[in-house]
């Protein structure tokens with residue numbers, strides 16, 4: 001029998017629910033395994049200093065959430081949360097091919113949120129007063145409670161102190177970007193971006209007819225002098241950038257350079273569009289928004305920390321710009337769907353999202369260590385907290401040859417040209433989404449294969465005559 005004794009000290013609210021919540025987390029995070037027998041009601045009550053009735057109620061709640069089962073005379077057991085083997089009707093992605101190690105995307109480490117989701121759905125089902133509001137249209141900027149939860153989260157995890165009414169809820173950072181650009185950059189106008197940038201931004205600019213123009217970057221991110229020169233030459237409307245864990249190079253811009261960029265933008269009347277989807281991975285990297293809140297549109301999301309499928313993002317704007325964003329959100333999607341935002345907000349307020357972040361950060365650190373131990377050190381670039389890694393190819397490798405060779409050996413990666421703005425030559429480098437394979441072992445296998453390929457440049461010679 002397990003000696004499971006949860007720590008309830010940071011769990012406010014009724015004790016029975018705190019016990020059931022702790023149990024859900026411990027099952028999700030593997031501290032309680034399927035089949036494990038739980039302490040008797042009397043034992044656990046004694047250890048926690050609660051009544052036996054409280055434990056009985058807690059176990060009943062956990063049973064209702066599908067976490068526990070019991071048999072008379074045999075006690076209470078942790079149930080296997082996995083459904084029996086049957087085809088998954090929702091599977092769609094080629095990453096499900098077990099023969100291929102797919103490192104193409106920056107996805108978070110799979111955090112086993114299934115248990116948290118089951119618990120959240122059960123809790124929602126038990127609060128009918130909320131359900132009605134969640135089935136209705138919401139306000140364009142989001143429900144007040146959701147904006148308040150977002151503001152608290154950004155203060156805690158992104159170093160951004162803003163009032164809830166500065167926050168517009170979106171369906172992910174991509175949608176926040178769509179709202180921001182649609183609102184403030186007209187078709188045919190110029191927006192600057194790092195020379196290598198988030199592919200979603202390139203796609204959006206193309207769809208909206210916005211001219212994206214490249215600005216040089218180095219190991220610390222966007223170069224201030226190049227930005228200044230581009231402002232003089234092109235009179236841009238806005239600058240889009242990812243100062244923390246830049247996509248694709250994984251650089252983190254130092255504080256002094258952030259201040260320089262803000263000063264240049266102010267001098268030229270350029271709006272800063274700051275994308276901080278990875279900010280939670282680098283505590284202390286203060287967003288540019290904190291230096292120049294009046295000229296910055298700031299966006300982040302829960303895609304990289306909690307779950308990308310919830311499609312929950314946040315757009316922060318100064319009061320003078322907010323009404324135009326709200327009107328644009330209304331034009332594009334009316335409002336973000338309240339149901340997933342409610343689930344996310346419960347996790348933000350209840351502490352579950354913080355636990356997801358801790359799991360995420362630990363897994364990123366472990367995979368980065370693995371990558372740095374496996375790949376030649378001269379090829380590895382980027383900050384070691386990132387979910388991705390920038391692999392700079394050594395001579396004589398050319399980017400496309402390496403991508404082809406890696407593919408032949410069973411690993412897929414994304415080449416620098418995917419991220420290049422404009423038609424200038426892209427570097428001989430590739431991006432590795434280290435957290436994309438669900439299992440760390442698969443990531444390790446992929447990295448070993450890439451290291452072998454790098455060490456064998458003869459394989460770059462194609463049979464072309």
Ligand SMILES: Cc1ncc(COP(=O)(O)O)c(C=O)c1O
Pocket residue numbers: 106171172173174175198200242247275277300301302303308312313
């Ligand atoms: C820099 C950056 N911004 C935005 C996004 C899109 O985020 P979301 O899923 O919140 O739309 C990504 C996704 O990879 C990204 O890397």
